[in-house]
């Protein structure tokens with residue numbers, strides 16, 4: 514079997530065409546959607562992610578404001594700026610690029626963002642709403658993964674779904690969404706015994722560990738759908754995922770590549786959440 518390649522660039526392009534129409538409609542009403550992106554420090558990967566987000570906003574007709582601070586900035590300065598952005602009617606979404614430098618309390622920073630503008634969906638109030646089944650903002654990466662299933666007509670009801678990784682930004686919300694879609698979900702992490710026992714049972718396997726080519730073909734059930742969230746840089750500078758793509762794509766029924774899979778969808782869903790926030794505000798203001 515050769516797997517169907519779930520093309521994140523193609524799906525992102527399809528979704529973003531509609532976003533441009535929605536953004537233009539808001540702009541015509543004097544409410545251009547606006548996203549503020551806060552970047553602290555000089556982490557190379559974070560700089561690339563922020564640049565990609567800012568460019569994606571421009572292409573989809575959203576306004577973005579990039580706010581940068583040196584790594585040693587006093588956290589209070591960032592908190593004060595977030596308070597200003599919370600009150601700014603031209604800003605509908607606020608995003609703080611993670612990870613923050615060690616002297617920051619990341620939870621306190623995320624808690625400072627107004628839940629109505631928390632387009633990453635990381636505020637505790639939004640995490641709780643997601644868990645209760647009435648999400649206000651779905652975290653962008655798992656949201657993007659769910660779009661692949663919808664687009665490819667992959668049924669989740671009753672399926673065995675295994676999520677590798679339990680982070681707050683990927684693994685946990687991913688598990689919650691799969692459960693809400695009526696899959697039977699197992700979450701694995703670094704303390705899981707016999708990981709392959711779990712992965713071999715998976716009809717739907719989500720790899721989000723951050724370990725290059727960790728998931729090998731012998732760990733995958735023939736015909737499984739494999740979603741590779743991982744982004745790892747190899748010594749030669751190239752990117753690869755958490756899945757051994759050449760081998761696993763020979764036995765899976767569908768698989769996302771890296772690059773060109775989940776990555777473009779993550780940014781796309783950030784745009785979706787920002788648009789949604791702007792449309793809600795316009796709806797509230799009348």
Ligand code: NDP
Nearest residue numbers: 654678679680683702703721722723742743744775776779
């Ligand atoms: P974290 O480092 O926060 O979490 C990694 C998770 O993997 C942890 O729960 C950890 O377990 C688990 N893990 C690590 N090693 C093993 C192992 N050997 N066996 C089983 N579980 C293990 O990472 P993130 O969730 O933030 O990101 C995961 C990957 O996804 C990274 O490569 C990241 O770059 C990528 N990513 C990609 C995005 C995209 O848009 N494509 C967006 C966000 C992230 P424990 O909890 O026990 O430590």
